[in-house]
Amino acid sequence: MWSTARDIADGDTVIIWLTRDFLQPLTVTAGKDFNSKFGNYRHSDFIGLPFGSKVGSRTGKGFIHVLRPTPELWTLALPHRTQILYVADIALVVAYLDIRLGSKVIEAGTGSGSFSHSVARTIGPSGRLWSYEFHEARAKKASEEFARHGMSDFVTLTHQNVCKDGFNLTDEADSVFLDLPAPWDAVPHAKQALRKDRTTRICCFSPCMEQVLRTVSALNDAGFSDITMYETLVHQHDVSHVPVLPPISEVAEKLKKAEGIREVKRQRQIAAGQRTHEPHGEKRKRGEGDDDGAEAGAGAGAPGSAEPEPGKRLKTGDEVATTETVSVVPTTATAPAAVSKISVSKVVPEVRGHTSYLTFATLLPPLPASALEDAKQEPDETS
Amino acid sequence: MATQKPSKSTRIRPSSFHGKKAAKLHRLLRTVSLGRLGLFYANELIGEPFGRTYDIVNKKLKLLPPRTLADIEDTDATNELINDGEFVQPLTGDEITALKQSGTHASDIIKLQIEQHANYSLKTEYSKEKYKKRKEAKYSKTFTTIEPTLFNVCEYWFNKDRDRVRDIRIDALSQILHMANIRPGGRYIAVDDASGLIVSGILERMGGQGRLITISNTDSPPAYPIMVTMNFNDETVTPVLSSLNWATADETHTPLVPPVDLSPDQIKSDRQKSRINKRKAALDLLNSNREELFAGGFDSLIIASEYDPWSILERLVPYVAFSGSIVVQSPYAQILSEVQTKMRALPQYLGPSLSEVWLRRYQVLPGRTHPMMNTSGTGGFILHAIKVNDDETATGMAGFRRHKGAAKTSNGTTPTPGASTSTPTPVPVVVVAEDDAMDDIAEAVMDDMEPEPST
Numbered sequence: 001m002w003s004t005a006r007d008i009a010d011g012d013t014v015i016i017w018l019t020r021d022f023l024q025p026l027t028v029t030a031g032k033d034f035n036s037k038f039g040n041y042r043h044s045d046f047i048g049l050p051f052g053s054k055v056g057s058r059t060g061k062g063f064i065h066v067l068r069p070t071p072e073l074w075t076l077a078l079p080h081r082t083q084i085l086y087v088a089d090i091a092l093v094v095a096y097l098d099i100r101l102g103s104k105v106i107e108a109g110t111g112s113g114s115f116s117h118s119v120a121r122t123i124g125p126s127g128r129l130w131s132y133e134f135h136e137a138r139a140k141k142a143s144e145e146f147a148r149h150g151m152s153d154f155v156t157l158t159h160q161n162v163c164k165d166g167f168n169l170t171d172e173a174d175s176v177f178l179d180l181p182a183p184w185d186a187v188p189h190a191k192q193a194l195r196k197d198r199t200t201r202i203c204c205f206s207p208c209m210e211q212v213l214r215t216v217s218a219l220n221d222a223g224f225s226d227i228t229m230y231e232t233l234v235h236q237h238d239v240s241h242v243p244v245l246p247p248i249s250e251v252a253e254k255l256k257k258a259e260g261i262r263e264v265k266r267q268r269q270i271a272a273g274q275r276t277h278e279p280h281g282e283k284r285k286r287g288e289g290d291d292d293g294a295e296a297g298a299g300a301g302a303p304g305s306a307e308p309e310p311g312k313r314l315k316t317g318d319e320v321a322t323t324e325t326v327s328v329v330p331t332t333a334t335a336p337a338a339v340s341k342i343s344v345s346k347v348v349p350e351v352r353g354h355t356s357y358l359t360f361a362t363l364l365p366p367l368p369a370s371a372l373e374d375a376k377q378e379p380d381e382t383s
Numbered sequence: 384m385a386t387q388k389p390s391k392s393t394r395i396r397p398s399s400f401h402g403k404k405a406a407k408l409h410r411l412l413r414t415v416s417l418g419r420l421g422l423f424y425a426n427e428l429i430g431e432p433f434g435r436t437y438d439i440v441n442k443k444l445k446l447l448p449p450r451t452l453a454d455i456e457d458t459d460a461t462n463e464l465i466n467d468g469e470f471v472q473p474l475t476g477d478e479i480t481a482l483k484q485s486g487t488h489a490s491d492i493i494k495l496q497i498e499q500h501a502n503y504s505l506k507t508e509y510s511k512e513k514y515k516k517r518k519e520a521k522y523s524k525t526f527t528t529i530e531p532t533l534f535n536v537c538e539y540w541f542n543k544d545r546d547r548v549r550d551i552r553i554d555a556l557s558q559i560l561h562m563a564n565i566r567p568g569g570r571y572i573a574v575d576d577a578s579g580l581i582v583s584g585i586l587e588r589m590g591g592q593g594r595l596i597t598i599s600n601t602d603s604p605p606a607y608p609i610m611v612t613m614n615f616n617d618e619t620v621t622p623v624l625s626s627l628n629w630a631t632a633d634e635t636h637t638p639l640v641p642p643v644d645l646s647p648d649q650i651k652s653d654r655q656k657s658r659i660n661k662r663k664a665a666l667d668l669l670n671s672n673r674e675e676l677f678a679g680g681f682d683s684l685i686i687a688s689e690y691d692p693w694s695i696l697e698r699l700v701p702y703v704a705f706s707g708s709i710v711v712q713s714p715y716a717q718i719l720s721e722v723q724t725k726m727r728a729l730p731q732y733l734g735p736s737l738s739e740v741w742l743r744r745y746q747v748l749p750g751r752t753h754p755m756m757n758t759s760g761t762g763g764f765i766l767h768a769i770k771v772n773d774d775e776t777a778t779g780m781a782g783f784r785r786h787k788g789a790a791k792t793s794n795g796t797t798p799t800p801g802a803s804t805s806t807p808t809p810v811p812v813v814v815v816a817e818d819d820a821m822d823d824i825a826e827a828v829m830d831d832m833e834p835e836p837s838t
Contacts, residue, residue, distance in 0.1 A: 004568075004681070007645065017769075022733050023555040052770065054730070056777030063777035065733055068706040088740070091557035098532040101567045124567040128403060132789025137674065182442025190385070199434040199530055209752070215745050216452070225449035226434070229745040229752075231556050237716060237764075239723045239736040343720035345737055364449055365432045 001120060001149050002069045004022035004202050008046050008053075013149060015073040017065040023077035025069070027148070038062040042363035057319055069149075071118040082111040083137045085179070088234045089205070089355055090118045096223040096230075096360050097175035097201045099123060106169070106176040108132035108162045108186060111140045117179065122152045129176055130169065134161040163184045168195040179356075191222045194363050204359040211356045232356055237345040395431050395528060419507050420524045438523070439461045447525060452749060453512075457484040460507040471501040479522075489522035509751060531614050533557075533587050537580060539635050540609055541759070548609070549687050550714035552762030554742040561682040561766045563710045572699055574598050579607025581712075582624070584683065586610070591619045594677050597626045598699070600690075625672045632698070634677055636776065680704045687712040691767075692722050695744035700731070705772040719766040727766055730775075735768035755775055776787045780837040 003012045006339040008028060014023045018038050026034060026043075026319055034041040039057020041064065046055065052067035067073060072087055085093075092114070099101040099105055102124045107115060110133035119129050129151075133139035139159035146155050158168075164183055166189035167173075176190040202224065212229060217232045414422045420439055427437075427444040437444040449576040474496055482492050496518060497503050506514065529535050535552040545552075551559075559581065565571065565588040575581040575597055585595055598606035604626045622811050630636050650656050679702040686695055690710045703709060711730070713719050724733035740762040744755045 017733065020736070050705045050735070050772055053772040054735075054774040054777055056774055060778060062779065063774070065771050066680065067767075067771075072561055085560055088554065088556060091568075092554050092742075093538075094561075095534045095557035098530070098585055100532065118561065121564070121566045124590065124592075136486070163795045198432055212747070213749075215750065216752075220452045223451075225451065227452065227747055229747045231743045231745070231754075233741040234558070235739040235741055237720075237739060239720045239737055241724045290697065290761070320806055342810075343717070344726040345716045345723075347585040347739065357745070362434055366433045367435075367446060367448060 002050075006050050008051055008066065008146075009041075009098075010047055010051055013069050014046065014051070014079050014201075015067040015069050017067055025074065025077045025079070038064055071114075071121045074117050075114045075300065078112055078114060080112055081141060084112045084114040085205070086114075086234075086352075086355065088232045090115055091230045092124075092230065093177060093203050093205070093358060094118065096120060096358075097177065099175060099202055102126045104128040104172060104174045104195075106130045106167055106173045106190070108176075108178055108180055109134060110139065110157060111179060111285065112138075113142045115144055115179070116142070116146070117149070117151075119177075120146075120149075120155055121156070122324075124232045125154050128154070130167065130173070131155060131157045132160050132162045132167065133157065134159070139277075141200070155379060162381050167175065167193040171195050171197075174200055176200075176202045177205065178202070179208045181211075182214075183211070183212045184340045187215070187218040187224075191363060196363075196365055198365060200363045202363065203363050204355045206359065207354070207356045209357065212359050219359070222237060224363050226359075226362040227358055227359070229359045231354070233352060233355065235351050238348050239343055241341050241343050244342055264302050388487060395428050407725055417526060420526055425657040428528065430838070431528070433528050433690045434526040436525055438525045440524075444692060444793055449797075452747075459819070460505060460510075460511075462505075462507075465502050465505055466523040466635045471503075472496065472499060473501075474499050488522065489519065492522050532610055534586055534613050534758055536583065536609065540578065540580060542831060545759070547578045547688075548580045549712065550761055550763040551577050551687060551712060552739065552740065552759060554767060555583050555762045557669065558740060559685060559687075559712060560711050560764060561654055562765065563685045565683070569683070570594045571683050571685065572596050572598070572676070572681050572702060573608065573693055574690075574699070575605075575685075575686045576600070576689045577712075579605070581685055581687050582607050582614075583613045585610050585781060586615060586619055587613065589619075589623055590622060593623060594675070595624050596672065596681075598632045598695075599626055599628050601628060625668075625675075626671055627669075627676060629811060630700075631669060631673060632676060638669065653720065674826045678702075678726065681707060683708040683710065685710045685712075692718065696722070696726075700770060703770045705770060706769050709768045709770060711767075712763055714761070714763050716764045719764050723766055726766075730773040731770055733769040733771040735766060737764060737766050739764050 003009065004244050008014060010028055010030045012028050014028055016034065017034075018036060024036075028043045030044045030047060034043060039059060039062030039266050041055060041057060041365070044380050045058075046053075046066050049055065049066065054063055054065050056063045058101065071090075071241065075084065075087060075090070080082070097105070101124050105119055105123060105125060105127060107119065108131070110116060114133075116131050123129060123194060131146075131295070132288045133142060136159055137218065139157060143157040145239060146152055146157060160168075161179065163185035166186075170192055173193045174195060178190065178196060180185055181187055183206060187202075188203075190202055194202070203220070204210055204212075204219075206215060216227055216229075225354045248281050390707060413425060415428070416422050417439070421442075423437075423442050423507055424445055426439075434449075436447040436449060439445075482495070493515060493648065497515070503511065503514070518766070526836050529539075532554050533556070537548070537551070537556050540548050541550075541552050563571065563585075565585050567588070567590045570593055571585055571589075573581055573585055573595060582595070582597055589595065597605065610620070613719060622756060631638055641662060643659055643666055644660060650659070681703050684696075684699050684703050686692055686697060686709075692713065696709065696711070700709065708774050711719060714739065716739065723735045723737050726735040742762055746755060747755055
């Protein structure tokens with residue numbers, strides 16, 4: 001498929017990673033430029049660099065990463081011609097259909113080729129992928145793309161409506177993947193194309209439950225067994241590096257300290273009030289009372305309270321009168337410790353909630369005639 | 384049995400595993416015991432395709448047709464008149480046991496139970512079906528062979544003992560194999576403390592082509608018990624898989640080995656000579672495996688380990704090629720969160736991302752399709768990053784906004800694309816389509832994306 005050499009050569013396909021959500025495919029062509037909002041580059045700058053290199057722009061502002069294509073990166077970067085399959089669905093389908101080196105696989109429709117590239121990687125040149133697309137322009141584009149990616153030797157693209165015209169194959173495929181609006185119409189054709197000398201498998205990819213139900217009865221009618229259905233998703237997590245959450249004892253200490261300060265202040269006000277009964281003193285006292293709401297009983301004692309300077313307005317701030325509050329709050333408790341941090345994760349706020357239902361079924365080799373005779377003679381009473 | 388001989392792996396052969404109960408078939412053993420279901424002759428199964436269902440009758444197998452989905456007529460029946468605790472089944476447990484011992488077929492026992500069941504006719508058709516299924520599962524001696532595909536083997540081990548596979552469910556396993564870009568001919572490093580599930584997946588996808596070096600915590604080669612259930616043949620494993628341990632995978636460590644270069648007069652017997660030759664071969668192999676690892680350039684690193692993943696990354700990432708994938712699995716998000724935070728601080732890790740897999744299976748029956756009532760709560764977490772060749776001189780787009788603004792005010796036109804003049808003057812930054820391929824994405828993203836450094 002793609003280059004496996006260490007370094008990028010002229011003509012190679014690369015994936016340009018601009019940001020996590022913005023990847024672009026590029027065919028490296030000496031003499032061409034690559035311009036993006038992350039700077040301007042010459043293709044010739046990439047040639048000779050190892051795949052996976054960070055490249056600074058010619059102006060020195062901005063950089064990009066030039067990566068080796070993989071089917072997974074291709075899925076993120078490819079030009080969308082249709083709704084595409086993503087890695088979670090592709091991976092589960094490839095595993096269930098038991099696609100591996102040398103497998104013979106049918107795919108319809110080709111769409112944007114996201115699944116095709118993944119299958120091509122797994123089956124290798126000794127395998128075979130027959131891909132069908134009923135939309136002519138899309139078929140042509142996909143065909144060109146497969147050729148450009150060195151897949152033409154073992155990937156065949158046919159412009160054909162498989163629901164009407166089938167696959168032109170008999171007893172050849174190990175597995176079939178149908179991503180069609182009406183897969184039930186293609187099920188009998190799929191049965192014809194599948195090998196009968198071993199257990200083979202089919203997957204139908206449909207977004208709607210109604211499609212699933214029709215597909216299930218078509219599969220059952222065609223003699224497929226072990227019909228089952230899955231739904232799979234990926235939940236990306238946001239990771240944050242945050243300070244360890246403070247214990248409530250910290251906030252309790254703060255509150256206690258504030259309480260102590262308030263009490264000291266109240267005592268001062270009382271003392272000030274008692275010393276003089278000047279008319280403007282009354283006024284001042286009322287004003288302060290409004291400030292901090294300390295209107296407790298005036299007769300309370302004031303342990304250890306020092307003489308405040310008359311006329312000096314007190315604040316509730318932390319720095320005030322620490323000498324007086326020592327007895328109430330030990331200052332050591334408020335000494336800041338070194339902030340330790342932890343990593344926490346949660347699912348990102350918005351995730352893909354549904355892609356499609358994956359309906360799987362198995363086609364067993366036909367039973368030998370003798371077994372069928374037995375089954376007729378002794379019909380299973382319980383089913 | 385088929386007269387035509389299909390490819391080896393598609394048929395049950397001696398020593399292959401099958402069933403939800405893994406059982407190994409040996410011709411020599413002659414019989415296979417399936418517990419409650421009883422015994423049968425192994426030869427009955429050898430040469431059969433996978434997936435068929437059998438009834439055990441006198442240690443022989445009777446082939447059954449595959450079960451099809453029976454359409455069930457909907458009726459007006461409800462459970463209105465069915466009460467719990469009512470005496471509905473006059474057939475006693477002892478009587479049933481006696482019937483079983485007398486060799487009465489399961490279907491006949493069930494038929495009898497249905498006939499005697501007081502409320503059977505009140506049941507809905509769905510409920511009747513469920514009742515029969517339950518009874519069948521209880522009395523029948525049928526079993527189905529299941530092909531040991533990666534999917535089935537993973538499901539079997541996950542259901543059997545998910546701790547041993549570190550919560551790796553099949554959706555997670557398949558995603559790991561894809562994220563690590565496992566392909567025939569690739570070169571990989573794996574740390575598999577999940578009983579060999581990861582190694583099995585990688586080996587199957589490599590198909591006997593390429594190299595896989597695993598690092599284990601054992602002195603002798605690791606056991607990887609799951610590999611044994613994969614029906615691998617020698618060509619799939621031997622040329623591909625080599626194992627080192629955390630001591631031999633340490634470049635600064637010199638393995639202590641007995642001397643192998645003895646002068647001829649020191650060798651006293653042929654036995655001693657052959658022993659020394661063996662030892663020498665083992666040492667040569669160890670040294671060549673170490674050299675291969677230390678030479679680096681591996682396509683991906685896959686980790687599912689009981690040890691601190693960061694310590695593993697520090698040791699093994701230097702051996703991964705640029706653009707290679709690093710995939711770390713853990714049953715715990717917290718562990719991978721810590722790793723991701725550390726990765727983000729180092730520019731050699733591109734786009735570290737933590738994800739959680741989600742899988743839901745459905746019961747699909749006509750008129751009764753719904754998600755399974757019970758399902759696995761977790762399939763594990765996956766952290767993926769790409770190793771890149773950092774260029775410290777390349778800087779981000781700081782000052783980009785100012786630059787862009789200036790460009791806009793001074794010059795509304797776009798620069799000529801493909802200009803081969805080497806003028807180093809700053810060019811206004813715009814996306815110019817180079818390739819049909821990128822047209823629509825570029826335009827779509829241009830509109831709503833804020834410039835940010837490409838990390």
